[in-house]
Amino acid sequence: MTTAQKLTGDVKDIGLAERGKRKIEWANQQMPVLQTIRKQFIKEQPLKGVRISACLHVTSETANLAITLRDGGADVVVCASNPLSTQDEVAACLVKDYSIPTFAIKGEDNATYYAHINAALDHKPQITMDDGADLVMILLTKRTDLVADVIGGTEETTTGVVRLRAMAKDGTLRYPIIAVNDAMTKHFFDNRYGTGQSTIDGILRATNLLLAGLKFVVVGYGWCGRGVAMRAKGLGSDVIVTEISPVRALEAVMDGFRVMPMSQAAEVGDIFVTVTGNKGVISAEHFEKMKDGAVLCNSGHFNVEIDIPALEKMAGSKRPARPFVDEYAMGDGRKIYLLGEGRLINLTSAEGHPAAVMDMSFANQALSVEYLMKNAAQLERQVYSVPEPIDRQIARLKLESMGILVDRLTPEQEQYLSSWSEGT
Numbered sequence: 514m515t516t517a518q519k520l521t522g523d524v525k526d527i528g529l530a531e532r533g534k535r536k537i538e539w540a541n542q543q544m545p546v547l548q549t550i551r552k553q554f555i556k557e558q559p560l561k562g563v564r565i566s567a568c569l570h571v572t573s574e575t576a577n578l579a580i581t582l583r584d585g586g587a588d589v590v591v592c593a594s595n596p597l598s599t600q601d602e603v604a605a606c607l608v609k610d611y612s613i614p615t616f617a618i619k620g621e622d623n624a625t626y627y628a629h630i631n632a633a634l635d636h637k638p639q640i641t642m643d644d645g646a647d648l649v650m651i652l653l654t655k656r657t658d659l660v661a662d663v664i665g666g667t668e669e670t671t672t673g674v675v676r677l678r679a680m681a682k683d684g685t686l687r688y689p690i691i692a693v694n695d696a697m698t699k700h701f702f703d704n705r706y707g708t709g710q711s712t713i714d715g716i717l718r719a720t721n722l723l724l725a726g727l728k729f730v731v732v733g734y735g736w737c738g739r740g741v742a743m744r745a746k747g748l749g750s751d752v753i754v755t756e757i758s759p760v761r762a763l764e765a766v767m768d769g770f771r772v773m774p775m776s777q778a779a780e781v782g783d784i785f786v787t788v789t790g791n792k793g794v795i796s797a798e799h800f801e802k803m804k805d806g807a808v809l810c811n812s813g814h815f816n817v818e819i820d821i822p823a824l825e826k827m828a829g830s831k832r833p834a835r836p837f838v839d840e841y842a843m844g845d846g847r848k849i850y851l852l853g854e855g856r857l858i859n860l861t862s863a864e865g866h867p868a869a870v871m872d873m874s875f876a877n878q879a880l881s882v883e884y885l886m887k888n889a890a891q892l893e894r895q896v897y898s899v900p901e902p903i904d905r906q907i908a909r910l911k912l913e914s915m916g917i918l919v920d921r922l923t924p925e926q927e928q929y930l931s932s933w934s935e936g937t
């Protein structure tokens with residue numbers, strides 16, 4: 514990487530900036546909570562002078578978060594949290610119009626992906642911001658000289674939080690992290706409605722399939738799975754759920770879905786979406802049983818949910834069928850289609866979550882950074898939930914922006930709910 518790139522970032526084409534600017538401004542209109550925080554940040558400068566390295570999907574919503582942090586006084590650098598999720602025009606605009614160094618190119622190879630994370634780390638962050646914990650992993654394993662400067666970090670997604678909690682448990686986490694994903698105003702909405710809608714959007718943009726009447730298999734009925742199943746049902750698919758948790762399987766049954774093991778679902782499914790945060794949930798034994806024309810995709814964080822190496826090995830040949838669709842010709846003549854190389858389909862072939870939902874996720878990010886600035890010294894090397902007052906404040910602001918009022922407890926009700934002696 515050249516010295517100039519170190520200062521400005523590494524983007525596909527700076528000439529795309531004007532398109533990116535319009536896209537960022539469009540998203541901003543759908544992000545009233547973040548706008549409110551931004552106004553407050555401009556006035557109060559709570560992040561004055563703090564160096565932040567943010568490893569996030571480089572989308573128009575992320576741009577609005579980066580601008581908010583910058584306007585709060587932070588010195589921000591951005592890099593991609595996935596090789597295929599970058600919006601090149603947004604990356605260009607962040608560099609050109611907002612002077613935020615950005616290291617992200619859609620379709621970058623693995624070496625470039627990690628070079629970009631390392632470039633963001635060269636910023637010597639005091640606060641890290643992650644989506645999947647790749648930046649923290651590199652910092653804590655390969656760039657340990659940087660740890661002394663770090664006061665805290667935030668993590669956006671379920672898989673990242675799982676990784677970081679495992680680190681905290683075995684004592685390898687070296688600074689406090691706020692699990693933004695744990696906030697109710699994040700996972701209730703982003704994981705469910707955001708992933709639900711945008712996963713379907715990604716599938717449709719990649720394939721243009723008619724979902725009505727298809728057997729649509731949702732692998733994992735967690736926050737994301739619930740959303741994907743709900744939206745596929747709304748489009749007329751016959752939704753089948755596979756699970757390993759009896760409680761979640763039961764919930765899926767009572768929500769009106771068929772539940773069966775993957776060994777059975779593999780035989781009947783037309784389209785499969787993995788959202789487990791686990792690895793190898795669709796594997797060789799399942800590819801064996803799939804119908805000719807079966808379509809596979811993933812909306813979980815990493816591209817390990819579908820055993821792609823096994824699929825590559827079993828297939829006689831592979832060719833692109835259309836953008837973001839690879840056709841695998843199996844030895845027995847069947848064809849299996851893999852979307853977006855098994856990476857998050859909502860970000861590879863579509864634009865990720867709608868801005869209106871990222872409004873709340875990124876409001877949590879911004880307020881969590883502010884919280885870290887004030888409180889990191891009192892925190893241990895653990896993963897913390899977003900403080901409840903922040904969660905409630907975000908819900909209140911979002912409702913206000915929608916013009917929706919809610920009731921308040923009367924003093925009598927407050928007393929009734931807080932007292933053990935009532936009702937006798």
Ligand SMILES: NC(=O)c1ccc[n+]([C@@H]2O[C@H](COP(=O)([O-])OP(=O)(O)OC[C@H]3O[C@@H](n4cnc5c(N)ncnc54)[C@H](O)[C@@H]3O)[C@@H](O)[C@H]2O)c1
Pocket residue numbers: 670671672673700703704708732733734735736737738755756757758761788789790791794812813814815857858859866
């Ligand atoms: N696409 C996106 O934009 C997006 C957004 C948010 C989260 N995510 C990612 O999606 C994944 C799921 O997140 P979540 O919040 O729904 O997690 P979650 O923990 O709520 O749900 C995961 C579910 O998968 C089930 N599961 C695990 N292994 C399984 C297996 N072998 N077969 C069937 N089910 C299995 C679990 O029992 C659980 O119910 C994570 O990797 C997360 O980081 C993606």
